[in-house]
Amino acid sequence: MSTQVPADLKYAKSHEWLRVAGDVATVGITDHAQHELTDVVFVELPAVGRKVKAGEACAVVESVKTASDIYAPASGEVIEVNKAVTDDPGLVNGEPYGKGWFFKLKLSDAAEAGALLTPEAYTAQIGG
Amino acid sequence: MPKQIAEMLIESVTMELPDTKTIRLQWPAGYDVDFKTGQFITVYWPDAPAYKRAYSLSSCALDRGFYEITVKRDGKMGTRLVDWAKPGDKLWVIEPTGRFLPVFDPPGKHLVCIAGGSGVTPFRAFAREATRRELDTRLTILYSVRTTNDIIFREEFQQLEQENERFDFYVTCTRLHPDDPWTGRRGRITAEWVKEHVHDLPNTVFYACGTNELVEATERLVLDELKLPKEQMKTEKWG
Numbered sequence: 279m280s281t282q283v284p285a286d287l288k289y290a291k292s293h294e295w296l297r298v299a300g301d302v303a304t305v306g307i308t309d310h311a312q313h314e315l316t317d318v319v320f321v322e323l324p325a326v327g328r329k330v331k332a333g334e335a336c337a338v339v340e341s342v343k344t345a346s347d348i349y350a351p352a353s354g355e356v357i358e359v360n361k362a363v364t365d366d367p368g369l370v371n372g373e374p375y376g377k378g379w380f381f382k383l384k385l386s387d388a389a390e391a392g393a394l395l396t397p398e399a400y401t402a403q404i405g406g
Numbered sequence: 407m408p409k410q411i412a413e414m415l416i417e418s419v420t421m422e423l424p425d426t427k428t429i430r431l432q433w434p435a436g437y438d439v440d441f442k443t444g445q446f447i448t449v450y451w452p453d454a455p456a457y458k459r460a461y462s463l464s465s466c467a468l469d470r471g472f473y474e475i476t477v478k479r480d481g482k483m484g485t486r487l488v489d490w491a492k493p494g495d496k497l498w499v500i501e502p503t504g505r506f507l508p509v510f511d512p513p514g515k516h517l518v519c520i521a522g523g524s525g526v527t528p529f530r531a532f533a534r535e536a537t538r539r540e541l542d543t544r545l546t547i548l549y550s551v552r553t554t555n556d557i558i559f560r561e562e563f564q565q566l567e568q569e570n571e572r573f574d575f576y577v578t579c580t581r582l583h584p585d586d587p588w589t590g591r592r593g594r595i596t597a598e599w600v601k602e603h604v605h606d607l608p609n610t611v612f613y614a615c616g617t618n619e620l621v622e623a624t625e626r627l628v629l630d631e632l633k634l635p636k637e638q639m640k641t642e643k644w645g
Contacts (some may be wrong), residue, residue: 314618314643319457320482338481342448342460343480344644 281406282309284375288391289400290351295375298391305351306379307339307370310404318370323359323381330356330383332390337380348389352390354383396398410501412437413452414515416493417472422558425479426524427488428464430472431499443467443531445502446642447475451486452496462615462642463558464504466531468538473499476558478524506642508532508543509611516544517521517639518603520595520624523551523558524643525616530559532613537570544572546603550595550620552581554588595620597627607632615642 293311297304312318320340330336330350337348359381363369369378372398385391395403414431421427431449443466450458457491459481465474479488482589491497495524506528509515519529535546551557563575578591578599591599604610612634614624621641 306608317458322482340459340481340483342458345484 280352281313281404282375282405283387283397283401283406285397287375287397288334288351288394289392289397290349291403292349292351294348294351296351296391296394298388301385301388302357302378303354303383303385303391303393305353305381305383306374307348308400308404309374310406311372312371312378312401315339315344315346315370317365320345321363321367321370321380323364326356326359328356330354339367348380350383351394352383352385353387354385356381357384358382409503410437410439411437412499412501413496414473414499416491416495416497418493419491422476423556425488425617426476426558427491428474428476429487429491429497430465430474430481432472433470433496440503441467442507442533444507444528445504446506446528447473447502448500449475449483449497449539452498452546455498457483462504462506462528462531462644464524464527464530466535466538468535473502476524476527476530480524488588488612504642506613506615506640508535508545508613510536510541510543513542514609516546516606517603517613518610519545519602519613519615520600520620521547521614522595522616522620523556525614525620525642526558528615528642529613530562533563533570533575534567537566537573540570542572545570546574546614547576548595548600548603549575550616551579552578554577554582554586574603595623597631600624600627601632604632607634610634610638613641614639616644 285363322338324336332353417430417432446460448460461475464476477487533603612628614621621643
């Protein structure tokens with residue numbers, strides 16, 4: 279099965295994606311990750327205002343099979359969370375790069391985002 | 407045909423480890439579904455019907471009148487089940503499904519079952535059925551845990567080994583203190599260790615149940631290194 283790896287995003291080895299616009303980045307999990315998880319039934323998001331460091335566990339996603347931590351791909355402050363995805367966790371499966379986003383970060387170090395995996399490198403990691 | 411869904415009473419609970427609980431679900435009157443050892447059920451609480459989790463059956467198809475699942479404290483459902491589920495509570499249960507099935511027919515196969523942590527639970531069902539039916543199927547479980555305190559079903563597996571000379575249960579511990587008196591194997595499951603237990607490759611079927619990492623490593627061993635066809639490999643990923 280082919281998985282989507284959009285060309286305009288950066289990726290963490292732990293399967294989160296990052297869409298950067300200025301000093302704000304939107305975070306979600308990849309199509310590959312949602313496929314591995316299978317049906318997502320619960321999402322727990324960080325509190326708005328929480329400061330996170332790159333690599334810090336800050337959210338939880340639970341599927342019918344397992345529960346997994348979600349890690350901040352970059353450091354910053356959580357400025358918005360996607361309430362729609364906590365109300366309807368299936369959005370993570372249906373639109374992982376769209377309505378299934380998790381939270382937005384005000385980045386504290388733009389260089390961290392630049393150091394994440396390119397789409398090509400992430401595709402290679404997942405064996406695509 | 408739609409899957410049968412039934413509300414079941416929690417008949418009993420057993421703490422296997424401080425973070426792992428076996429829950430026995432009593433079939434309601436008239437409930438009698440056909441299912442196979444190795445399948446999983448999906449459960450949800452009556453107050454949260456949209457929030458479902460699937461668990462391998464740790465009981466086998468010869469166990470009638472109840473299902474048993476063995477749950478680790480993991481996520482919202484795992485925490486609620488381990489910390490709060492008690493006899494008398496009720497859960498909704500979607501009937502068993504899944505293709506992680508032991509090859510007991512044709513006879514004479516050797517099933518090499520590789521498990522990590524709570525991934526061992528379906529293999530208790532395999533061992534129970536093979537032993538009770540006195541099958542000539544050979545069954546070997548290779549089980550990876552962090553420490554000896556993390557071994558689920560240790561006593562039952564040892565008892566089944568006594569009853570069934572064709573069943574072997576091996577444990578490897580990955581995070582034991584060097585001074586621990588454990589005399590068994592230490593370290594992760596390796597290709598060499600698995601290969602030590604394979605004596606008739608064409609008649610061996612490999613099973614892997616646990617984390618994606620463990621399952622994918624086993625797939626690489628069986629499909630890439632041993633060059634076996636996919637039909638000799640069955641997997642169940644639980645995260």
